[in-house]
Amino acid sequence: MTAATAHHESLIPRRVLPVLVAAQFAGTSLWFAVNAVMPDLQREFGWPATAVGSLTSALQFGFILGTLVFALLAIADRFPARAVFLVCALAGAACTVGAWAMVADYQALMGWRFATGFFLAGIYPVGMKIASQWYSRGLGAALGLLVGALVIGSASAHALRALSYALPWPTLMLGVAALAAAGGLMLYLLLPDAPGAVARVTTLQWRALGTLLSDAKVRSSVLGYFGHMWELYTVWVLMPLILASRLEGTALSWAAFALLGSGALGCIAGGQMAQRWGSARVAGVQLALSGLCCVVAPWAMEAPDLLFYGWLLIWGITVAGDSPQFSTLTARNAPAQAVGSVLTLTNSIGFAISIVSILLFVQLSTVMSLGLLLPALALGPVLGLLALRPLVKAEHRP
Structure with a gap:
């Protein structure tokens, strides 16, 4: 850490990280806003049980298209990141209001969720870019808090589902829309542009995007991330099915919220440890442990409650x-002028991989027991660890 870097980070206003984290949580709460009220909608409109999967996939496809468009057009690098975040938070909130207004029309609801996913491309990766502008050496810790906010926001769908027995579903949908809009306004109004931020580009960054393949360091981290994405969202989707082997109703929803939300602990603690041991080593250890959780699934599914829930907690x-x-x-290894675009394109490909994994494992779960199926998820962590090895070795060198 250079003296200039230390001086720069000592001058960062204390409000920067709390505002970033709160805005990220508020914006990404849009992700599962409809999922949280699906039981109510299914009862009211007679939709099949598969409706929640279709609506989730619609949003994921929207996010993939959005991140691809944002990356290819360099939106996050050509325009002020704060403004992009604000516009997308307001647009995502408006889409959720539209979903509420046309909720009885299933096809229209699918369209609104697709659009919500598109605008989330200007929230999640753009929030990470803003963090990278403010922090350098402490970026791992800052992103640990940011992604931790995303994890809690995603897991909150299960808490909202538990609360929905007491709250009407329109209140929940409109409340999430208002929260997202407030998050965008808060970030825009309370955070200035980071001092020394790289000047915005005026041309498309095709060569910079190509570093995903051409630059060894970027390629290593990106391929490791792809292995992680093969596992992550499929575990989140299957977690309620795993818990359903022992729980039901409100107890299941609260357990799913707690176990999936525990991922925030891994993000935050990993961010702190990365400052001492390096991001590659911390990522490698956590990826290896989650892969091991996949492998032991056949035994853990049949274990006593204490071991069963302990296994799920470590996995979460x-x-x-x-x-x-x-x-x-x-972010550290990508070209400085195109960090936003590289992160966004990486997200796009990673979420495409997650959809393939989700569709495959959800379909297989209808014909196979979860105990026999879950070990196959370890393929992602294994390949991710192999890809990450060069960066881990580099951190071991003096």
Whole structure:
């Protein structure tokens, strides 16, 4: 850490990280806003059980398209990142209001969720870019908090589902929309542009995007992230099914919220440890532990309650905890003028991989027991660890 870097980070206003984290949580709460009220909607409109999967996939596809468009057009690097975040938070909130207004029309609801996913491309990766502008040496810790906010926001769907027995579903949907809009306004109004931020580019950064393949360091972190994404969202989707072997109703929803939300602990603790041991080593350890959780599934599914829930807790913590360190490694090694675009394109490909994994494992779960199926998720962590080896070795060198 140079003296100039230390001096710069000592001057960062204390409000920067709390505002970033709160805005990221508020903006990404849009992700599962409809999922949280699906039981109510299914009862009211007679939709099939598969509706929640279709609506989730619609949003994921929207996010993939959005991140691809944002990356290819260099939106996050050509325009002020704070303004992009604000516009997308307001647009995502408006889409959720539109979903509420047209909720009885299933096809229209699919369209609104697709659009919500598109605008989330200007929230999640753009928030990481803003963090990378403010922090350098402490980026791993900062992104640990940011991704931790995303994890809690994603897991909150299960808490909202538990609360929905007491709250009407329109209140929940409109409340999430208002929260996202407030997050965008808060970030825009309370955070100035980072001092010394790289000047915005005026041309498309095709060569910079090509570093995903051409630059060994970027390629290593990106491929490791892809292995992580093969596992992450599929675990999140299957977690309620795993818990359903022992729980039901409100107890299941609260357990799912706690176990998936525990990933925030892995993100935050990993961010702190990365400052001492390095982001690659921390990401590698967490990826190895989550992969081990996949492998022991046949025994853990049949274990006594204490071991069963302990297994799920370790899995919940580690399956998400490596994510911010992969983003940290990519942000540090990507061309400075195109960090936003490289992160966004990486997200796009990673979420495409997650959809393939989700569709495959959800389909297989209808014909196979989860105990026999879950070990196959370890393929992602194994390949991710192999890709990450050069960066881990580099951190071991004096």
